[in-house]
Amino acid sequence: MGSEQKFGGDWTIEKLDIFSSYLEAYLKALKNFKFKKVYIDAFAGTGNITSRDGAQMIAGSARIALSSQLQFDKYYFIEADTDKAAALQKMVDTEFTFLKHKVTILAGDANNELSKICRSIDWRYNRALLFLDPYATQVAWITLENVAKTEAIDVWYLFPFQALQRLLRKDGQLDSTWVECIDRLLGDHEWQTEFYKEDPQLNLFGTTSIVKDINTEGLKEYIFQRLQKVFPAVAPKPRVFRNTKQSPIFLFCFAVASKNEAAQRLALRIANHILKEKL
Ligand SMILES: C[S@@+](CC[C@H](N)C(=O)[O-])C[C@H]1O[C@@H](n2cnc3c(N)ncnc32)[C@H](O)[C@@H]1O
Structure with missing residues (x-):
């Protein structure tokens, strides 16, 4: 099936477990407000996720929220892939008929649709829980700014840590499309001076070149600090999801x-407790 969604590994389950715990606690905490x-759900998928071997099916974020x-x-569910958006609509129509009148599915780009949602709601009377669950570098920094506003x-x-690390070449030879992608992901050009410095060693021609000067911990701290510049409160210890080689991926x-x-x-308090507890 073309619209089928495959899951990445155990960390997918861990991610959804953390998210669903927060969602339940959020609804409870706001019950009497x-x-x-x-x-x-800005990267909503179909509502279901299948393991790579097809043997296991788990509830995706959309199904978790509706259940x-x-x-x-x-x-609001946003999904760029029209087949997946249609599969999600079908799930709502057949399995969540009682919620149908409350659901809007938008087949489009998360950044565009989310900006429209942020503008269209009167936030004096509404509160929202947002899940940004991209595959890679799809979330533009300006979208986070719109959300914070x-x-x-x-x-x-789910910040695409490995995707960013791959774009940040050690030798500083950055393709202009990569620079554009990183600028969009991190919001501006500042990362260039933060992550690169002049190599103290002279090259063959007696001139200096640029080298990368940031390690994994430094990059993690930078992302946390950038989020803090936009949002008034940020959980200090994000969960790090790793691949089988133990390298951070998200x-x-x-x-x-x-x-x-x-x-x-x-x-x-709720988020930190969940992040600490669900190891
Ligand atoms: C990691 S999956 C989301 C999984 C989903 N949260 C779940 O738990 O089932 C990412 C989804 O985002 C969709 N997508 C990719 N780029 C997008 C974009 N720019 N805007 C909206 N959706 C996008 C993909 O088609 C895919 O379904």
Whole structure:
């Protein structure tokens, strides 16, 4: 089936486990607040995920959100692949008929659709939980800025750590399309001076060249600090998902857009507890 979604490894289960724990706690914590609660899944998939060998099927984020005991007032699902969006619509129509009136499925790009959603909702009366679960570098930094401006969204972002590391060549010979991609992912050009320095060794022609000067820990810290520049509160220890060689492939980051300190404390307390507990 063309619209079938395959999962990457055990970390996919871990990711969804962390996310669903937060989702349940979020709905419980906001139960008695007067705000409308909105769920936004910007890389929604089909609702189901199949293991690579086809032997195992697990619930994807969309199914998890729709299945929660406490409900959101509104569900937005964004999916760029029209076949997957259609499969998701079918799942809603057949298995979640009782929620159909609350669901909007948008077949399009996450950045564009999310910006429209951020602009269209009156955030004085709404709060949202957002899941950014891209395969790679699809989330533009400006999208995070738009999300933060709402001052009303809690976001889980699967940051594409390995994809970024691969783009950052050791010898500093960066293709212009790669530079564009990194600028879009990190928001501006600052990373060039942060990550590269002049090589103290002279080359054959007696001139200096540029070399990469950031390690894995430094890059992790940089991403955390950048998120902190945009969001008023960010979980200090994102979950690091690793491949079989133990290299980090994604950072699962949590950030809060609310400027209300009590709301930040509550959200961070729940997220930090889940991140610590689910090892
Ligand atoms: C990692 S999967 C998401 C899995 C999903 N969260 C789940 O748990 O089932 C990423 C999804 O994003 C979709 N996608 C890729 N680029 C996109 C974009 N620019 N905007 C929206 N969706 C996109 C892919 O088709 C894929 O279904």
